[in-house]
Amino acid sequence: MLFFSYFKELVGxxxxxxxxxxxxxxxxxxxVDQYLNxxxxxxxxxxxxxxxxxxxxxxxxxxxxxxxYVQLPPEGVDVELxxxxxxxxxxxx
Amino acid sequence: xxxxxEKGTGTTKTPADFLKSIRGRPVVVKLNSGVDYRxxxxxxDGYMNIAxxxxxxxxxxxxxxxxxxxxxxxxxxxxxxxxxxxxxxGA
Amino acid sequence: xxxxxxxxxxxxxxxxxxxxxxxxxxxxxSDRELRGKLHAYDQHLNMILGDVEEVVTSIEIxxxxxxxxxxxxxxxxxxxxVRGDGVILVSPPLRTA
Numbered sequence: 001m002l003f004f005s006y007f008k009e010l011v012g013x014x015x016x017x018x019x020x021x022x023x024x025x026x027x028x029x030x031x032v033d034q035y036l037n038x039x040x041x042x043x044x045x046x047x048x049x050x051x052x053x054x055x056x057x058x059x060x061x062x063x064x065x066x067x068x069y070v071q072l073p074p075e076g077v078d079v080e081l082x083x084x085x086x087x088x089x090x091x092x093x
Numbered sequence: 094x095x096x097x098x099e100k101g102t103g104t105t106k107t108p109a110d111f112l113k114s115i116r117g118r119p120v121v122v123k124l125n126s127g128v129d130y131r132x133x134x135x136x137x138d139g140y141m142n143i144a145x146x147x148x149x150x151x152x153x154x155x156x157x158x159x160x161x162x163x164x165x166x167x168x169x170x171x172x173x174x175x176x177x178x179x180x181x182x183g184a
Numbered sequence: 185x186x187x188x189x190x191x192x193x194x195x196x197x198x199x200x201x202x203x204x205x206x207x208x209x210x211x212x213x214s215d216r217e218l219r220g221k222l223h224a225y226d227q228h229l230n231m232i233l234g235d236v237e238e239v240v241t242s243i244e245i246x247x248x249x250x251x252x253x254x255x256x257x258x259x260x261x262x263x264x265x266v267r268g269d270g271v272i273l274v275s276p277p278l279r280t281a
Binding site for chain 1 (some may be wrong): 261
């Protein structure tokens, strides 16, 4: 639940989602669910030269399981809050 | 303890009993990728997540890395095998 | 030692718990390695790392000599969420006692 809650707080921010097939998509986080499926808006593919067929994609739904990384905006990371939430989660099992 | 155990492993009835019995022993953990980890098994859980100490990483039989402590995510594990400690390591 | 209970390693995830706010090494699938400060994790090994260095190792074959050329690509990312299913190994910094 920790990361689901975290990503919910991040809605409206710009993130870069890097997929396991090496495609990286930047966009505004529109929504997230418990599987960490992600909906992005105002998207652009980071390497447009390499993926021209993605040029017209303006928003997309990304299945959680294909995500490798999400680059987070530094303003959207409260380190102390994350530590506390992590310790609480670890205790809960 | 019903005797007849092999080399101090004790007689183990189920895979879970085996896993319980090998804590603190030198092991080799083989991953699906073929990479081997040799070290002391500190503990493990039901997902076969493993904590090891004095871990050495072998790729194609060659020592590639050493870690003081290492956590291995269980889904990567092919097998866990007990070993005799390398002679060089002594006690 | 009041924290005897807290610092004991009883299950593998304790190793990760004790590394919170420390720099860790993470080995991932597809020949990727990360070094960064651990800010959050869960039981799947999903993580948030800070001040991250990623190293990607690739092997290319030379067109003419067919020699294997090992190439490493490095980059730095301020904050990175890492999905746990790609994690192979996590190593905390060396602890004393």
